[in-house]
Amino acid sequence: MFYQVLKYVLLGPLLRLLFRPRVEGLEHVPEEGAAIIAGNHLSFSDHFLMPVVLSRRITFLAKQEYFTGPGLKGRLTAAFFRSAGQIPVDRSGKEAGQAAIREGLGVLAKGELLGIYPEGTRSHDGRLYKGKVGVAVMALTAGVPVIPCAMVGTFEIQPPGRVVPRIRRVTIRFGEPLDFSRYAGMQGQKAAVRAVTDEIMYEILALSGQEYVDEYAAKVKDAGSAAPRRKFPRR
Template sequence: MFYQLLKYVLLGPLLRLLFRPRIEGLEHVPEQGAAIVAGNHLSFSDHFLMPVVLKRRITFLAKQEYFTGPGLKGRLTAAFFRSAGQIPVDRSGKEAGRAAIREGLGVLARGELLGIYPEGTRSHDGRLYKGKVGVAVMALTAGVPVIPCAMVGTFEIQPPGKVVPKVKRVTIRFGAPLDFSRFAGMEQEKTVVRAVTDEIMYEILALSGQDYVDDYAAKVKAAETEQAGHGGKFPWRRR
């Protein structure tokens, strides 16, 4: 009930009025049945803008930090995500990844739409990063199509660290469903899930037009943070 209230009464009309999203390829999202919507992740605003334009309800695997933040802001954020039916995911360690996959498969087993950001975190510089294989494992295990999605312009309105977004038009593109039935039963094969994930990321890249980095976003961000802490230099690299 709260999800519907947000979408059609409280938040949805306001977001449509302010950001006037251009919607392309919405016909590719199935009207019924389980499917995964896999998108790039540029902004906190992505969590709200994509669900607003979809006709169906979508459940996202959201990082656990949204549910455990301190202070009044943390409690309000947690209450919002819980009320909207989003699922907290612990992103630390392999067991945490398995738990996320179990939660996602539960959503798909109910015939619902599952939203996931294969990069695992927001892009800190607007580029598209290497995808994690969880999306492929879920697609192959559940035998469902993957609809690639590109958020265009959300980094410009609200990059990481910016609290209040700019009022500017954005574009949301959905690509044709990707069918991976040819790999049925191969979700334990590392080379297969890597290839499937890369295919998904390629389709997102084609829709978004971003620059691509063949490395994980969290790893690159950590390295850049460490480099900044050394004044932009690593003395031992010169040796």
């Protein structure tokens, strides 16, 4: 109920008024049935702007830190994400990744839309980074299509570290559903899930027009350096 109130009464109308999102390819999002929407992640605002333009409810796998922050701000943030039905994900270690996959499969088993950012974290410089394979494992295990999505302009309105967004128009593009039935039963094979993940990232890249870096975003952040631009690996 809170999700609907938030979307149609409280936050949704305000976001539409302020950012006037252009929406392209919305017809590619199925009206019913399970599917994964995989997008680039440029801004904290992405969590709110994508759901606003979708007629269906979407559940995101959100980083656990949104649910465990200290002080009044942390409690309010946690209450907001829980009330909106978002799922906390511990991003530390292999077992944490398996837990996230189980949670995501639970959403898909109910015939719902699952939102995921394959990069695993926000881009710190506006470029698109290498995707993690969890999205491929879930798509192949559940046998569902993946709809690529590109957020365009959200980095400019609210890059990491900026609290109050700038008021500018943004664009949200959805691509055609990707069918990976040819990889059915291969979710345990590293080469297969890497190929599926790269195909998803290629389609996001085509929609967003970003520069691509063939490194994990978290690794580049930890290194504290600007990774050179890399060509996308050939399919």
